[in-house]
Amino acid sequence: MKQREKKPTFAESQLSASELRQIDAYWRACNYLSAGMLYLIANPLLRKPLHVDHIKKRLLGHWGSDPGQSFVLVHLNRLIKKNDLNVLYISGPGHGAPAVLANSYLEGVYSEVYPDRSQDEEGLQKFFRLFSFPGGIGSHATPETPGSIHEGGELGYSLSHAFGAAFDNPDLLVVPVVGDGESETGPLATSWHSNKFLNPIRDGAVLPVLHLNGYKIANPTILARIDPEELESLMLGYGYTPHVVAGDDPQVMHQLMAATLDRCLDEIRSIQGEARRSGKAQRARWPMIILRSPKGWTGPKEVDGHKVEGFWRAHQVPITDVISNPAHLKLLESWLRSYRPEELFDEKGRLIPELRELAPTGTRRISANPHANGGLVREPLRMPDFRNYAVEVAKPATITAQNTFILGQFLRDVMRRNMNNFRVFGPDETASNRLQAIYEASKKTWLEEYKPEDQDGGELAPDGRVMEMLSEHTLEGWLEGYVLTGRHGLFNTYEAFAHIIDSMFNQHSKWLEKSVREVTWRAPISSLNILLSSTVWRQDHNGFTHQDPGFIDVVTNKSNVVTRIYLPPDANCLLSVADHCLRSTNYVNVIVADKQDHPQFLSMDDAIRHCAKGAGMWDWACNDQDGEPDLVMASCGDVATVEALAATAMLREKFADIKIRFVNVVDLFMMQPPSEHPHGLSDRDFDSLFTIDRPVIFNFHGYPWLVHKLAYLRHNHENLHVRGYKEKGNVNTPLQLAIWNQADRFTLAIDAIDRIPRLQVRGAHVKDWLKDQIRDNLNFAFENGMDRPAISDWKWPF
Incomplete structure (x- = not known):
C-alpha cells in the first residue's frame, strides 16, 4: 500500500x-x-x-x-x-x-x-x-x-x-x-x-x-x-x-x-x-x-x-x-x-x-x-442448460445427493459464461454450503496479503468473482448495488442468520414494489436471489442458535408483486428453480435448500413439470388413484418431505386399505388464494388437490403457523394440520430434532391415525407401536450419538 x-x-x-x-x-x-x-x-x-x-x-x-x-x-x-x-x-x-x-x-x-x-x-x-x-x-x-x-x-x-x-x-x-x-x-x-x-x-x-x-x-x-x-x-x-x-x-x-x-x-x-x-x-x-x-x-x-x-x-x-x-x-x-x-x-x-x-x-x-436505472444496461445471463446437471433418478427416494453441491456445478458454469456481470456472495459460507464447484470458474476476491499456505485450498485471487466477507449486511448491500446497476448475482447464507438482513430485504422489496407498480420509466432489473442453506433440520450439530427458519416468514409480509419463496425437495427441482430465478426480473427470490445428503425423488423431466406447477401430487407415492383419499399427506421442504414420505410408507404398510394422496409444495405462495398472491392456486385447483373435507397432514420446513397464515381462506382449512419447527432444539441427531418438534415420521403417522375416523379403534395398536418407536429412537440417539441406519438410510419401499 x-x-x-x-x-x-x-x-x-x-x-x-x-x-x-x-x-x-x-x-x-x-x-x-x-x-x-x-x-x-x-x-x-x-x-x-x-x-x-x-x-x-x-x-x-x-x-x-x-x-x-x-x-x-x-x-x-x-x-x-x-x-x-x-x-x-x-x-x-x-x-x-x-x-x-x-x-x-x-x-x-x-x-x-x-x-x-x-x-x-x-x-x-x-x-x-x-x-x-x-x-x-x-x-x-x-x-x-x-x-x-x-x-x-x-x-x-x-x-x-x-x-x-x-x-x-x-x-x-x-x-x-x-x-x-x-x-x-x-x-x-x-x-x-x-x-x-x-x-x-x-x-x-x-x-x-x-x-x-x-x-x-x-x-x-x-x-x-x-x-x-x-x-x-x-x-x-x-x-x-x-x-x-x-x-x-x-x-x-x-x-x-x-x-x-x-x-x-x-x-x-x-x-x-x-x-x-x-x-x-x-x-x-x-x-x-x-x-x-x-x-x-x-x-x-x-x-x-x-x-x-x-x-x-x-x-x-x-x-x-x-x-x-x-x-x-x-x-x-x-x-x-x-x-x-x-x-x-x-x-x-x-x-x-x-x-x-x-x-x-x-x-x-x-x-x-x-447505471441508476440498471435495467437499461442489463444484459440477460448466458445460461447453460440446467438439465445437463441432472441427477439420474431411476426410482424415487432410493439414492441420495447433496442438493447444493449439484447447484454449485450449475452456478460454476453460469459464472464461466458471464465473467463480467455475475457474482456469488456469501459470508464465509460458500464452501460450507457446498457451492465450492464455483471455484473452478473463479476464486474468492482477495487483494490483501497472500500467504504461501493460501495456495492449499485458500481459493483466493485478486480477480475472483466470489465475494466473501463475514458481514451479511455488507454482502447484501454489495449484491443490491450490483443488481440495481444492471447485473446479476446470488447471495448464499446459513438460514438462521439470514435474519441479520431482514431489514435490508424489507427495504429492497419496498424499492422494487414501488418501481414495479408506479415508476414505469425504471427498466426491469435482475431479481435479488437469496439461497438459504445449512437449514434448520440439519443444524443438529451446531445447536439451537443455528436453528431458525423464520426468514421466510418475514418475506411473506412483503408485497406479493415482488416476493417469491421456493422450497425444492431435491437436486433436480433445485436446478429448475435456480434457472428460473436467475432468469427472472424484479423479484426477491428466496430458495431454501439444505446442503447435506438427501434422498432424490424426481427425474429431471418430472422435476421440471412439478416446479412449473409449483405444487402437485406425486403419483408414485399415492394409492388413491381409483377413488378419493382417506388422507392427504403434504410436504414442503427437503427434510420435511422425507419424513412425510416415510410416514406415508408406514401407514400403507400397516393399513393396506387406507388411501393416501401425497402432495408436495415447491412454491410456498401456492398455498394462498390468487386474490392474495399471483402464484396462488385457484380455489378449484386447491380443493381438487387438498380436497374439501379430508384431513390434511402438512409437514412444513418452517414454523407451522406460517402455513395457516397463508391458507386460512381455503375451504378445507379446518382440516389442515401443520407440523414444523417449534423452537425445540439443541445438539441433536436429525431424527431427534424432528421428534422434538413433532415433525418426524412417527408423529405424522400418529396424526394421521387420529384424524382418519375408521382408524380410531383399529389404529390403537399401531399408535402404541409408533410411540414405542419414538422412545426407542430417542434412546438410541442419546446412547450412540447418531440415528439408526434404518432411519438415516431410509428408502421408499414401494
Missing part, C-alpha cells in the same frame, strides 16, 4: 473568479429549491411578498443535510464536465432528498421524466407543491427520483451499495455521501472495509464523502466530536487516504472542494492507470473526503433566540409555525430571499443560461446516469 500523501492545499486547484461566482450561484439555486420544497405551495420565485397563502399547511421534510449534499453535487458537476466522467451519486442521508431533487430539476432531467414539472414558473410551483405532499414526491431519494439507486430512509447501506455498483464497472466513479449519523450504524461502520475488495483493473472507483454536519435528529454525532486527528487516523486505519474540506465560508469552501476533488481524481487515475498498465491488481489506498460543514448551512442562524444553523434544530423544518406566527413568516421570507432567486431564474422561471451551462449534458448528468 502507498504511504499517506499530503492533503491538498487551497492553491493547488483554485477556481477563477468567474467559476467561483457561477458555482456559488448554482449552489444557491440548489439551496433555494431545497428550502422552497419544504415551504412553498405558490409564489415559487418570490415575485410577490410572501403571504400565508403561499405556505403549505403541513410542513414536512428535512433541511439539515441538503446544503452539504448540494455542495457536493455542484462540485461533481464541475468535475464531470472538466473530465468527461461517468458519475453515480448515492445519498446516504436520504433525508437530504431535496438536494438530490433540486439538482435533478436544475439539470433538466426531472422535467424530462415528469413533463408536468416543467422548466418554468408553473412547473417549479408544482415541483414545490408536490414535495412531501399526499400523492406527490417522497421525502427521501425514492425510486421515483431520477439518478437514485438508494433511498436512504433506513441508514447504513450507502457504502455497500456504492461498492456493489462499482464492481465490474471499470469506467464508473461512484460518490456516496455518508452521513455522520449513518456512520454510527453497524452496517456502515463495517462497509468501510469494502475498499479491500475493489479491483483497480476491472472495477470502477468509489470516492466516499463523509459528511460531518455534527448532528443527528437531536444529538451530536460521534465522528464530528472526536479529535480531527483521531478521525483521520480512523480513516487511515480503514485503508483510505483522507482529504479534509472543512469550514463555513462558502468562498473558501468552494476553492477547497474544487482542489480536493481534482486531487482525489488524480489519485484514482493513478491507482487505476498503474494497475491497468501493469496488469497487476493490488490493494490500493483509495482517497476519501471528510466534508465538515454546518448542519443546515446557509439557513437561519437563529429562531426565537435558539441556535439553528450548525445545530440539531436544523435537521427538519428549521422555521415552524409560519402560518400562525407573523415573525416566523418574515424570517422565512428573509431566508429565502437571501439566495437572490431573481438573479438565478429568468422571467419564465427557468435557470439562467449561464448557470445551465454548468451542468453536464445527456447521460453525463448525474440524475440521467443509466
Whole structure:
C-alpha cells in the first residue's frame, strides 16, 4: 500500500473568479429549491411578498443535510464536465432528498421524466407543491427520483451499495455521501472495509464523502466530536487516504472542494492507470473526503433566540409555525430571499443560461446516469442448460445427493459464461454450503496479503468473482448495488442468520414494489436471489442458535408483486428453480435448500413439470388413484418431505386399505388464494388437490403457523394440520430434532391415525407401536450419538 500523501492545499486547484461566482450561484439555486420544497405551495420565485397563502399547511421534510449534499453535487458537476466522467451519486442521508431533487430539476432531467414539472414558473410551483405532499414526491431519494439507486430512509447501506455498483464497472466513479449519523450504524461502520475488495483493473472507483454536519435528529454525532486527528487516523486505519474540506465560508469552501476533488481524481487515475498498465491488481489506498460543514448551512442562524444553523434544530423544518406566527413568516421570507432567486431564474422561471451551462449534458448528468436505472444496461445471463446437471433418478427416494453441491456445478458454469456481470456472495459460507464447484470458474476476491499456505485450498485471487466477507449486511448491500446497476448475482447464507438482513430485504422489496407498480420509466432489473442453506433440520450439530427458519416468514409480509419463496425437495427441482430465478426480473427470490445428503425423488423431466406447477401430487407415492383419499399427506421442504414420505410408507404398510394422496409444495405462495398472491392456486385447483373435507397432514420446513397464515381462506382449512419447527432444539441427531418438534415420521403417522375416523379403534395398536418407536429412537440417539441406519438410510419401499 502507498504511504499517506499530503492533503491538498487551497492553491493547488483554485477556481477563477468567474467559476467561483457561477458555482456559488448554482449552489444557491440548489439551496433555494431545497428550502422552497419544504415551504412553498405558490409564489415559487418570490415575485410577490410572501403571504400565508403561499405556505403549505403541513410542513414536512428535512433541511439539515441538503446544503452539504448540494455542495457536493455542484462540485461533481464541475468535475464531470472538466473530465468527461461517468458519475453515480448515492445519498446516504436520504433525508437530504431535496438536494438530490433540486439538482435533478436544475439539470433538466426531472422535467424530462415528469413533463408536468416543467422548466418554468408553473412547473417549479408544482415541483414545490408536490414535495412531501399526499400523492406527490417522497421525502427521501425514492425510486421515483431520477439518478437514485438508494433511498436512504433506513441508514447504513450507502457504502455497500456504492461498492456493489462499482464492481465490474471499470469506467464508473461512484460518490456516496455518508452521513455522520449513518456512520454510527453497524452496517456502515463495517462497509468501510469494502475498499479491500475493489479491483483497480476491472472495477470502477468509489470516492466516499463523509459528511460531518455534527448532528443527528437531536444529538451530536460521534465522528464530528472526536479529535480531527483521531478521525483521520480512523480513516487511515480503514485503508483510505483522507482529504479534509472543512469550514463555513462558502468562498473558501468552494476553492477547497474544487482542489480536493481534482486531487482525489488524480489519485484514482493513478491507482487505476498503474494497475491497468501493469496488469497487476493490488490493494490500493483509495482517497476519501471528510466534508465538515454546518448542519443546515446557509439557513437561519437563529429562531426565537435558539441556535439553528450548525445545530440539531436544523435537521427538519428549521422555521415552524409560519402560518400562525407573523415573525416566523418574515424570517422565512428573509431566508429565502437571501439566495437572490431573481438573479438565478429568468422571467419564465427557468435557470439562467449561464448557470445551465454548468451542468453536464445527456447521460453525463448525474440524475440521467443509466447505471441508476440498471435495467437499461442489463444484459440477460448466458445460461447453460440446467438439465445437463441432472441427477439420474431411476426410482424415487432410493439414492441420495447433496442438493447444493449439484447447484454449485450449475452456478460454476453460469459464472464461466458471464465473467463480467455475475457474482456469488456469501459470508464465509460458500464452501460450507457446498457451492465450492464455483471455484473452478473463479476464486474468492482477495487483494490483501497472500500467504504461501493460501495456495492449499485458500481459493483466493485478486480477480475472483466470489465475494466473501463475514458481514451479511455488507454482502447484501454489495449484491443490491450490483443488481440495481444492471447485473446479476446470488447471495448464499446459513438460514438462521439470514435474519441479520431482514431489514435490508424489507427495504429492497419496498424499492422494487414501488418501481414495479408506479415508476414505469425504471427498466426491469435482475431479481435479488437469496439461497438459504445449512437449514434448520440439519443444524443438529451446531445447536439451537443455528436453528431458525423464520426468514421466510418475514418475506411473506412483503408485497406479493415482488416476493417469491421456493422450497425444492431435491437436486433436480433445485436446478429448475435456480434457472428460473436467475432468469427472472424484479423479484426477491428466496430458495431454501439444505446442503447435506438427501434422498432424490424426481427425474429431471418430472422435476421440471412439478416446479412449473409449483405444487402437485406425486403419483408414485399415492394409492388413491381409483377413488378419493382417506388422507392427504403434504410436504414442503427437503427434510420435511422425507419424513412425510416415510410416514406415508408406514401407514400403507400397516393399513393396506387406507388411501393416501401425497402432495408436495415447491412454491410456498401456492398455498394462498390468487386474490392474495399471483402464484396462488385457484380455489378449484386447491380443493381438487387438498380436497374439501379430508384431513390434511402438512409437514412444513418452517414454523407451522406460517402455513395457516397463508391458507386460512381455503375451504378445507379446518382440516389442515401443520407440523414444523417449534423452537425445540439443541445438539441433536436429525431424527431427534424432528421428534422434538413433532415433525418426524412417527408423529405424522400418529396424526394421521387420529384424524382418519375408521382408524380410531383399529389404529390403537399401531399408535402404541409408533410411540414405542419414538422412545426407542430417542434412546438410541442419546446412547450412540447418531440415528439408526434404518432411519438415516431410509428408502421408499414401494
